[in-house]
Amino acid sequence: MPSSSIAVFGLGYVGCVTAACLAETGHQVTGVDRDAHKVQNVREGRAPFYEPGLEEIVKSNAASGRLRACQTAAEGLEHASIALICVGTPSEPNGNMSLDQLRRVTQEIAAELDKRPRPLIVAIRSTVFPGTCEEVVLPAFRHLPEVRVVSNPEFLREGSAVRDFREPPLTVVGGDDPAAVQTVAGIYEGLGSAPCLVALRTAEMIKYACNAFHAVKISFANEIGALCDRLEVPGQEVMATLCRDTKLNISPAYLRPGFAFGGSCLPKDLRAVNYRASRLDLKVPMLESVMQSNHEHLARxxxxxxxxxxxxxxxxxxxxxxxxxxxxxxxxxxxxxxxxxxxxxxxxxxxxxxxxxxxxxxxxxxxxxxxxxxxxxxxxxxxxxxxxxxxxxxxxxxxxxxxxxxxxxxxxxxxxxxxx
Ligand SMILES: NC(=O)c1ccc[n+]([C@@H]2O[C@H](COP(=O)([O-])OP(=O)(O)OC[C@H]3O[C@@H](n4cnc5c(N)ncnc54)[C@H](O)[C@@H]3O)[C@@H](O)[C@H]2O)c1
CATH class of the missing domain: 3.40.50.720 (NAD(P)-binding Rossmann-like Domain)
Incomplete structure (x- = not known):
């Protein structure tokens, strides 16, 4: 795998793991964070927060010089050909995500490139809603023709982030410039997950689809488990057995957007589950909403x-x-x-x-x-x-x-x- 010089902006859970793991795979990485404490920790070979396995790779790669840390875009970009943006996109009170950190970091990078123009691929690893790269990131660099923007969402999970980086569940790179997309995909070469190369907005959306799916899976298992408890049926066994079916259950089956469902079984059996749950005074709002969702889909x-x-x-x-x-x-x-x-x-x-x-x-x-x-x-x-x-x-x-x-x-x- 050819090694790249990479600046990672944001040394939080995603950025620090990404920076340390990329250094571990042979890249020259500079982590950039406004937070002096995180920067100091990395420089001294310590992980700025607890994440299994992280401390060791921060330590060894800081010692070898492959992982450095600094507080300014100027230092971070000095040798970088790729900037991975891993700043936070927290929730606002209305549920929308805040883009303040993203706006600020893109302005800082653009200001630095204004002073010293050079080619740079800006890869957005933070979770951002479809259209954000086009509406927020690209305009910041429009006057800099040597800058390319790609979306490269992160799929690691806290608690197993280092392992997830080394064995990624999914690698997605989206963008309009095939060379830039290939270059970013190339930094993960050798990790065993063939990258999915898609359009910019598609890459942004895939991340939301994945997280929504995970949340739906958890709530589904919990509602079925709660119903099992009330019925004195072993919920773990029910769900473990459900997972044994890798044709219809744990598979791509039923996961294509298409027409509403119907037939002689799904509506009837869902109605029965919901009716029986209500008789047991058990609220299963996700299961209850499924028929409503189907009606709405038919109405569309x-x-x-x-x-x-x-x-x-x-x-x-x-x-x-x-x-x-x-x-x-x-x-x-x-x-x-x-x-x-x-x-x-x-x-x-x-x-x-x-x-x-x-x-x-x-x-x-x-x-x-x-x-x-x-x-x-x-x-x-x-x-x-x-x-x-x-x-x-x-x-x-x-x-x-x-x-x-x-x-x-x-x-x-x-x-x-x-x-x-
Ligand atoms: N935490 C997860 O498990 C996880 C997994 C996948 C994706 N994500 C997404 O990745 C993004 C980052 O998440 P996180 O949990 O690492 O966030 P975090 O809050 O832990 O880290 C963000 C870091 O960015 C730094 N930062 C903010 N503005 C900066 C700037 N201008 N220059 C340099 N550094 C700056 C902050 O100081 C902070 O250290 C979010 O969009 C999140 O939704 C998170």
Missing amino acids: AMRRVDQLQGRIGIVGLAFKENTDDLRESPVVALLEHLLGKGRELRVWDPHIRLESIYGANRDYILNSIPHIGKLLAANLSELVSWGAEHLVLTQKPSEQLQGELAASGRPVVDLAGWLN
């Missing part, structure tokens, strides 16, 4: 389809592909909504012929849309020849269907999220 889809002009062809009627089960299909709710608005529509589902469905399934659709028979097309070309001006895809399409949709010449509104 309805508003999107409402915008379309003219005749609408819906592709997919069951709650998902490869089934003819119509019970609680969100597409049925979408059809009811559009029919209520007097919209002209037809629907086609590769697996639904009214004459072949029966029982609760048939009752469900006939109760919801009594004249569904008149709306059903036999295939995609029938939808097109009927005059559908837009096609609305609600399910994962087969490869063949993707080809047919493309060949139809009609614009496709992809509610299912599979076409791009």
Whole structure:
């Protein structure tokens, strides 16, 4: 791995671990912090706070001269080709994150480059909301053509930060300048995590998606655990067993943005869980909010389809592909909504012929849309020849269907999220 000269701005939990670990992997690193105490600690080979394993690597790398520390941007940038920004972005009272430290540090770096212009890649490692690099960081350097800005969010966890740095769960670098992105990705080479190279705003968003997901996972496990306690069922065993399923549970399954869920199981069983929890006087707000979230997602889809002009062809009627089960299909709710608005529509589902469905399934659709028979097309070309001006895809399409949709010449509104 080629060694780089790196300035790390902010010697807090993220910055100090990053600085020490990068020095450990052979880079020449200068940590910069306004806090004299943290700088002094690093200079003297001590970790400025407790983090397992940190003290040792600060000590050895400060002693070898690969890790230095200072208080000013001028000193920090003296030899640096990359500046990693690790300043704090704490919460404001309204929940927004404060960008004061970020604004100040970018101004300090820009002021130093004004005096001594030189090429520099500024990599934002602090957690910042999508658009921050474009709206706050890039403008500070607009007059400095040799500066490139990339987003390089940090995924380490306090308590295992050194280990997380050495074996990163994820490496993400985002930016518009491929050379700058590659250079920043290159400083982590050899850590065993193939970097994900994405756009600037995407990199910023990935960090929020990860943290939101972690918080949701914890709350989910806690709510299921609380319900288990009330039911005198061993919650640890339930969740450990849930995790044994690496096909549907601990896997990418169900983690694509797409259409609302439905069908004969998820809504029914969630309702039962919530009802039983309420009877036990147990509040499970996250589980209770799931149906509401699903309704809101369906409402967004309805508003999107409402915008379309003219005749609408819906592709997919069951709650998902490869089934003819119509019970609680969100597409049925979408059809009811559009029919209520007097919209002209037809629907086609590769697996639904009214004459072949029966029982609760048939009752469900006939109760919801009594004249569904008149709306059903036999295939995609029938939808097109009927005059559908837009096609609305609600399910994962087969490869063949993707080809047919493309060949139809009609614009496709992809509610299912599979076409791009
Ligand atoms: N702590 C974590 O576990 C963690 C994990 C991943 C990402 N993050 C994100 O990383 C960022 C940093 O988090 P942290 O916990 O290390 O914060 P922190 O508050 O511990 O450290 C921030 C440091 O930046 C220094 N600083 C502020 N302005 C400066 C300036 N102009 N020049 C030089 N130094 C300056 C502060 O003195 C402080 O030492 C945040 O955006 C946070 O959300 C944190």
